[in-house]
Amino acid sequence: MRGPVFAVRLKKIIINLNAMNHKRAMAFGVMVWVWIFAIFSVLMFLPGLQGREWLQTVIFWISLIPLALLAAKWYFRGDPPSAKKGFWLGLYGLVIGTILDLVFTIPAFIKSYSAYYSDWTLYVSFALFWILCILAGAEFDKTFTRDKV
Numbered sequence: 001m002r003g004p005v006f007a008v009r010l011k012k013i014i015i016n017l018n019a020m021n022h023k024r025a026m027a028f029g030v031m032v033w034v035w036i037f038a039i040f041s042v043l044m045f046l047p048g049l050q051g052r053e054w055l056q057t058v059i060f061w062i063s064l065i066p067l068a069l070l071a072a073k074w075y076f077r078g079d080p081p082s083a084k085k086g087f088w089l090g091l092y093g094l095v096i097g098t099i100l101d102l103v104f105t106i107p108a109f110i111k112s113y114s115a116y117y118s119d120w121t122l123y124v125s126f127a128l129f130w131i132l133c134i135l136a137g138a139e140f141d142k143t144f145t146r147d148k149v
Contacts, residue, residue, distance in 0.1 A: 086137020
């Protein structure tokens with residue numbers, strides 16, 4: 001009995017993914033990763049912030065809010081918004097960012113995958129980004145719908 005229910009749910013997930021503009025979502029993920037890399041690079045080398053990782057993290061979280069919302073707004077200019085698409089867009093961004101971190105950031109700068117992925121602030125950043133993408137899709141959906149009516 002569980003088989004048919006699982007198949008129906010999987011079909012709904014695939015339909016939701018097919019509604020995405022995949023090229024634009026990948027560009028979104030790369031764009032966000034580049035901006036996050038730039039923000040972290042600046043924060044790490046600012047004289048007043050060197051050695052103050054907690055303050056760097058808080059500043060990053062604050063800067064992530066407009067970054068995620070503006071990038072999501074860019075994505076939703078080419079694809080009608082919804083909270084579901086915001087969910088998938090956030091997941092796209094996280095997957096693309098993780099792949100780029102695995103290939104570039106960790107080997108070049110951190111040298112330890114376990115040190116990178118054992119930091120709890122990384123997961124708070126992931127959650128914040130994902131929530132912002134979902135909210136952006138929901139909010140832009142209301143704005144998008146209101147503008148069309």
